[in-house]
Amino acid sequence: MTEKGNIKSTDSMYDVVIVGGGAAGLSAAQMLGRTRRSVAVVDGGQPRNAPAGGVHGFLSRDGIDPAELLAIGRAEAEHYGAVVVRGEVMATSGDVRRGFEVTLDDGRQLRGRRLLLATGLVDELPDIPGLQERWGKDVLHCPFCHGWEVQDQAIGILGNGAWSVHQALLFRQWSSNITLFLNDTTDPSDGEHEQLAARGIKVVAGAVEAVRVENDALRGVALAGGPEVAVDAVVVGARVHSRLAAFSGLGLSATAHPMGIGDYLETDADGATAVPGVWAAGNVTDLRAQVLASAAAAAWTAVVINNHLMAEELNRDVSAYRESLALTGA
Structure with a gap:
């Protein structure tokens, strides 16, 4: 349940605490719950x-409202x-x-x-x-x-x-009506200019001053000191930043993406971070992942974390078993 009263006391310990209640966090919570692990999702x-x-692009849920998808996910977890806890994580410690x-x-x-981090990313748009x-x-x-x-529309x-x-x-x-606004930030090479021309993509120089909106719909892109170009939609490559400030106490930090589009948390193929016992999944570690890929x-x-816990429990029980045999002389 999503209530404060269901949180274990600080003297108790969950098998896994998941930070992030999006598609990735809830998917992990569902899987861990099915393995009978105690789970809290923040x-x-x-x-x-x-x-x-x-x-x-989410099979069987295509077009679903994001809030509805998460509501279904919370109910399943x-x-x-799983216990879903409303709140922001401010600090972490331990090992x-x-x-x-x-x-x-x-x-x-x-x-x-x-600990599983599924904190996602924050999109940073140009200040326009x-x-x-x-x-x-x-x-x-x-x-x-x-x-x-936006197929067949005018796209900037x-x-x-x-x-x-x-x-x-x-x-x-998706459309034959594409305009690339260089915005004083993009400088295509000769080869790229050729590619753009070959595909019939218009190229407009100059800084973009604003995106014009009328009657709750985008109408055009206004150039600084220049004309306004009519478009139906605008595409922008936002810079992305991982939400990791609360985990600095564990020694976790972001890695700059090689494409220069932001940062992310580095993990191995199974989601393990450089800190033993801490994993990550979803956009915080994979900038390319859409909702379905993040959930998967x-x-x-979650399976890897369960197996990690199982190995620890097995080692503990084998040691206890051997000690009991030694005490009884068996």
Whole structure:
């Protein structure tokens, strides 16, 4: 249940504390609950995809409202015994030997034998009027998430770095009416200019001043000291940042992404971080993962965490068994 009264006392310890109540965190909670592990999920209530009109590319749930998807996920996790705790994690401490302690913004503390971070990412948009207000509506970033919904429309690609050329070429698959706004941040090579021209993509120089909105719909891109170009949707490559400040006490820190688009938490293929007993899953460690991929990765990481706990329990019980045999002389 999602209630304070169901939180174990600080003298008790969950098998796993999961930080993050999005698709990844809830998927892991469901899997761990099914293995009969005691699980607490700390949910700050700020899912990355909250502004989106729907979740796409999720088999059997295509187009579902993000909030509805999470409500279903919470109910399923709670069905298997997981406790969902509303709150923000402010600090963490401990280690795999003693267990981990998580302190929430209201002073409550949770303890877990293992810790799973599913905190996701924060999108940082360019400081251009209109972008933030339309984010997730007609200001987009991923063609696989939103391309179908804007197919055959006039789409503007807002230059925000070297990857903007790739975005323009990619969105050309969904529409023949693509305009790349260089925005004084993107400088295509000769070869890229040739590619853009070959695909019929218009290139507009100059800084972008604002995104124009009328009647709750995007209408165009205004250039500084220049004209306004009509578009139906704008694509921008947001920089992304991992939510890791609360875990510095464990020695965890972000790694700069090699593409220069932000940072993430490095893990191995199973989600294990450099800190023993701490795992991560979802966007916090995989910037490319869509909702379905994040949920799937977290389910596998949950299996790995369960097996890690099982190995510890087996070693403990074998040692106790041997001691009992020695005492009885058997």
